[in-house]
Amino acid sequence: MGEQSIIHMHDISKNYELGKITVKALHSIDLSIEAGDFLVIAGSSGSGKTTLLNLIGLIDTPTSGSIYFDSKELDGNERRLTEYRRDRLGYIFQTFNLIPVMNVYENVEFPLILQGVSQGQRKQLVMDVLEQVGLTGHHRHKPRELSGGQRQRVAIARAIVKKPDIVLADEPTANLDSVTGEEIIELMEKLNAHNGTTFVFSSHDPMIITRGRRIIRLHDGQIIREKEAA
Amino acid sequence: MTFMTLGYRSLFRQKRRTVMTLVVITFGIGSLLLTMGHTAYIDWGLRENTIHSETGHLQLFHQDYFDKEEETILQYGLEDCSDLKSGLEQYLEVQLVQARINFMGLISNGEKSVAFVGQAVEPEKERKLRNLFGNSGAAFDSLIACGGEDAVVLGQALARSLNVQIGDWVTLMTSTTDGALNAVDLRVVDTFTGVSTEYEKRAITIDLQTAQQLLVTDKVNKIIVTLDKTANTDRLYDEISQWAKDNSHTVTMKKWHEQAAYYKKVRSFFQTITGFLSLILLIIVFFASANTIVMSIVERTREIGTLLSLGTSRFQTLKMFIFEGLFLGIIGGFMAMAFAYLAAMLINNSGLMMPPPPGNTQGYQLMVRNEMPIYIIVFFATVLTSVFSSLLPAFRVTRMKIVDALGHI
Known part of the structure; x- marks a missing residue:
C-alpha cells in the first residue's frame, strides 16, 4: 500500500450466483489507486471491468478480500460508505444517468446540496465547472435537450464539482461517436492535468485505452498486465 | 433543488x-x-x-319519574308547573316552554275499539315548535281552530282502521290519576301522517286541557324546553339545573338525545x-x-x-x-x-x-x-x-x- 494510495484493494474476489452456477467475476485482485492517477481498466466484455469499478466506487461489496480507503479498512458501515460516495467519489456512467426532471444546473448542483454547501458557494462552483466542461450558457437546459456529448459533459461536471478524490467512469465514451468520445477523453485529461483530479475509467476501445497513463488489463476477472506510460 | x-x-x-x-x-x-x-x-x-317536533332541547320531569314505576297515570307528573315554566322563559336562549302528557287507553267508534297512544299538547306552542325549524305545524291548525275543545287528531292509519272521517265522533277511554275509568267523546278534526305506519295505527293528539279533564288532574308528564341553538344544550342544561336547585324545583332533566331513541x-x-x-x-x-x-x-x-x-x-x-x-x-x-x-x-x-x-x-x-x-x-x-x-x-x-x-x- 503506497503512501499516496487513496484506495487499496487486497486479495479481492467477487462471485455472482446465477441460479446454481457461481460466476467468478473477479479473482484475487490487488490494486492501489494513487492520487493523480489517470488509470484505465481495459479488457474485453465480461472481463470484470465494471465489477472492479463498482468495487472501487463502493457501490458493490466484494465476496472476499479487503478494501482500504485512506488506509482504513472499510467495514460495510452504510453511513460511512454514503459519506465516502458523497464526499470522496464521483461517478460518470456510460449512459450518463442524469436526472431528467432537473436542468443542467440542478444536476450539477445536486452533489453540493448533499454536502450542505451554501447556495452562494454552490452557484459559484457550478458555474465554474460548467465553464470548465464547456457548457456555459446551457445551464437551463433539460438533459433531453442536449446531445450525447453534452450530456456526458454534464455528467463529468456533476462528478467533479464536489472535487472528489477519485472520479470513476464506466466506459464513458461507449455511447458517443468517436469525435465526441475523443473530446470527452481530452476533457478528462485536462481536468487531471490542471486540477489533479484522479480518474479511473474502464474501456475496451484500444484508442481510448492508449490514453491512460496507467493501464490495467483484466482477463477472466484477473489482472493480467499492468503498464505505466513513460 | x-x-x-x-x-x-x-x-x-x-x-x-x-x-x-x-x-x-x-x-x-x-x-x-x-x-x-x-x-x-x-x-x-x-x-x-x-328536537323541533318531539324532544325539544331539554325535558324536565318529576324527580322520581325515571326511578320509580308509576302505579297510576301521572303519579310522578309535574304539578302546578306555572312557576317552573315562567322561570324557564326568563332565559334569553329559551325560545319555547311547553307541557305534554303521554297517556294510553282505548278509542272506539261505537263498533270497534282499539288501543291508542295519546299525546296531549299545547297546540299553538306545538305549531310554533315546528315553525322554529321551518316546518308548517299545520297538523295542529285544526286543534287551534276549535280551541282544542272536544277535538282529536288521529293518525291516518288509525282513522282508516276505525273507518272514521273528519267530523265523526270517537270515544276515548282511559283510567284517571285515581285509577278510575273515564271516557270522553271527541270529534275528529284532522288526521296526520307519522314517521311510520306502525305509529300512525295507534297515535292520537288532543289538547292538553282536554287530557287533563279526562285524566282528572292538573299534572303534566314533562316540560319541553326549546333553545335558540342546539349547541347551547349543554350550557343551558347546567345553568337550568343550578337554577332549579336554587329555587327548590325538584325536577330531573334530560337532554334531547337522551330521549331520542329513533x-x-x-x-x-x-x-x-x-x-x-x-x-x-x-x-x-x-x-x-x-x-x-x-x-x-x-x-x-x-x-x-x-x-x-x-x-x-x-x-x-x-x-x-x-x-x-x-x-x-x-x-x-x-x-x-x-x-x-x-x-x-x-x-x-x-x-x-x-x-x-x-x-x-x-x-x-x-x-x-x-x-x-x-x-x-x-x-x-x-x-x-x-x-x-x-x-x-x-x-x-x-x-x-x-x-x-x-x-x-
Missing part, C-alpha cells in the same frame, strides 16, 4: 398516469365527501326535526353505512396512489441507483417518494373537495327527491351538507392514504443494492 421539489417534479413525469390517478382520487374521495355530506344532512335534519338508531345505521363506504373508497384511493407510485418507482430504479451512488442517503431517497405521495394526496384532496363542493351545490339545487326510507311514509329531498370538519378529516385521510401507499414500495426500492438498481432496465 430539495427532495421536496424533486418529489413534486417526479410526480408529473408521466402526466397521463398521474392525471388518471388524480381523476380516481377526485371521484373516489369526492363521492366519499358527497356520501358523508348527505349523511350529515340526514343527521342534521333528523336531529333538528326530532334518532340514535337511524344515526348509527347511517354511520355504519358511511363507515363501510369510506373504507372501500379509501382502499380504492390507496391502490390508485400505490399503482402510480409503484410504476414511477419501477421506472426510476436506475435513477434511484444513481442518486444513491452520488451519496444520497436511503432516507433522503425515501423522503423523495414520501413527498411524491404527499403531493399526490394534497392535489387529489383539493380536487376532490372542489368536485364535491360543486356537485353538492348542484344536487342541493336540483330538487331531487329520495324515496321514503323503510317503514316511513314520506320521501325527502336529496341534500348534501358541505361541512368544514368533514372536508378537513377526509382531506387529511386522503393525504395520509396517499403517503402510506408510497411508503412500502419506496422502502423496498431504497433497500436495493446500488449496483442492482443501476443495472435495472
Whole structure:
C-alpha cells in the first residue's frame, strides 16, 4: 500500500450466483489507486471491468478480500460508505444517468446540496465547472435537450464539482461517436492535468485505452498486465 | 433543488398516469365527501326535526319519574308547573316552554275499539315548535281552530282502521290519576301522517286541557324546553339545573338525545353505512396512489441507483417518494373537495327527491351538507392514504443494492 494510495484493494474476489452456477467475476485482485492517477481498466466484455469499478466506487461489496480507503479498512458501515460516495467519489456512467426532471444546473448542483454547501458557494462552483466542461450558457437546459456529448459533459461536471478524490467512469465514451468520445477523453485529461483530479475509467476501445497513463488489463476477472506510460 | 421539489417534479413525469390517478382520487374521495355530506344532512335534519317536533332541547320531569314505576297515570307528573315554566322563559336562549302528557287507553267508534297512544299538547306552542325549524305545524291548525275543545287528531292509519272521517265522533277511554275509568267523546278534526305506519295505527293528539279533564288532574308528564341553538344544550342544561336547585324545583332533566331513541338508531345505521363506504373508497384511493407510485418507482430504479451512488442517503431517497405521495394526496384532496363542493351545490339545487326510507311514509329531498370538519378529516385521510401507499414500495426500492438498481432496465 503506497503512501499516496487513496484506495487499496487486497486479495479481492467477487462471485455472482446465477441460479446454481457461481460466476467468478473477479479473482484475487490487488490494486492501489494513487492520487493523480489517470488509470484505465481495459479488457474485453465480461472481463470484470465494471465489477472492479463498482468495487472501487463502493457501490458493490466484494465476496472476499479487503478494501482500504485512506488506509482504513472499510467495514460495510452504510453511513460511512454514503459519506465516502458523497464526499470522496464521483461517478460518470456510460449512459450518463442524469436526472431528467432537473436542468443542467440542478444536476450539477445536486452533489453540493448533499454536502450542505451554501447556495452562494454552490452557484459559484457550478458555474465554474460548467465553464470548465464547456457548457456555459446551457445551464437551463433539460438533459433531453442536449446531445450525447453534452450530456456526458454534464455528467463529468456533476462528478467533479464536489472535487472528489477519485472520479470513476464506466466506459464513458461507449455511447458517443468517436469525435465526441475523443473530446470527452481530452476533457478528462485536462481536468487531471490542471486540477489533479484522479480518474479511473474502464474501456475496451484500444484508442481510448492508449490514453491512460496507467493501464490495467483484466482477463477472466484477473489482472493480467499492468503498464505505466513513460 | 430539495427532495421536496424533486418529489413534486417526479410526480408529473408521466402526466397521463398521474392525471388518471388524480381523476380516481377526485371521484373516489369526492363521492366519499358527497356520501358523508348527505349523511350529515340526514343527521342534521333528523336531529333538528326530532328536537323541533318531539324532544325539544331539554325535558324536565318529576324527580322520581325515571326511578320509580308509576302505579297510576301521572303519579310522578309535574304539578302546578306555572312557576317552573315562567322561570324557564326568563332565559334569553329559551325560545319555547311547553307541557305534554303521554297517556294510553282505548278509542272506539261505537263498533270497534282499539288501543291508542295519546299525546296531549299545547297546540299553538306545538305549531310554533315546528315553525322554529321551518316546518308548517299545520297538523295542529285544526286543534287551534276549535280551541282544542272536544277535538282529536288521529293518525291516518288509525282513522282508516276505525273507518272514521273528519267530523265523526270517537270515544276515548282511559283510567284517571285515581285509577278510575273515564271516557270522553271527541270529534275528529284532522288526521296526520307519522314517521311510520306502525305509529300512525295507534297515535292520537288532543289538547292538553282536554287530557287533563279526562285524566282528572292538573299534572303534566314533562316540560319541553326549546333553545335558540342546539349547541347551547349543554350550557343551558347546567345553568337550568343550578337554577332549579336554587329555587327548590325538584325536577330531573334530560337532554334531547337522551330521549331520542329513533334518532340514535337511524344515526348509527347511517354511520355504519358511511363507515363501510369510506373504507372501500379509501382502499380504492390507496391502490390508485400505490399503482402510480409503484410504476414511477419501477421506472426510476436506475435513477434511484444513481442518486444513491452520488451519496444520497436511503432516507433522503425515501423522503423523495414520501413527498411524491404527499403531493399526490394534497392535489387529489383539493380536487376532490372542489368536485364535491360543486356537485353538492348542484344536487342541493336540483330538487331531487329520495324515496321514503323503510317503514316511513314520506320521501325527502336529496341534500348534501358541505361541512368544514368533514372536508378537513377526509382531506387529511386522503393525504395520509396517499403517503402510506408510497411508503412500502419506496422502502423496498431504497433497500436495493446500488449496483442492482443501476443495472435495472
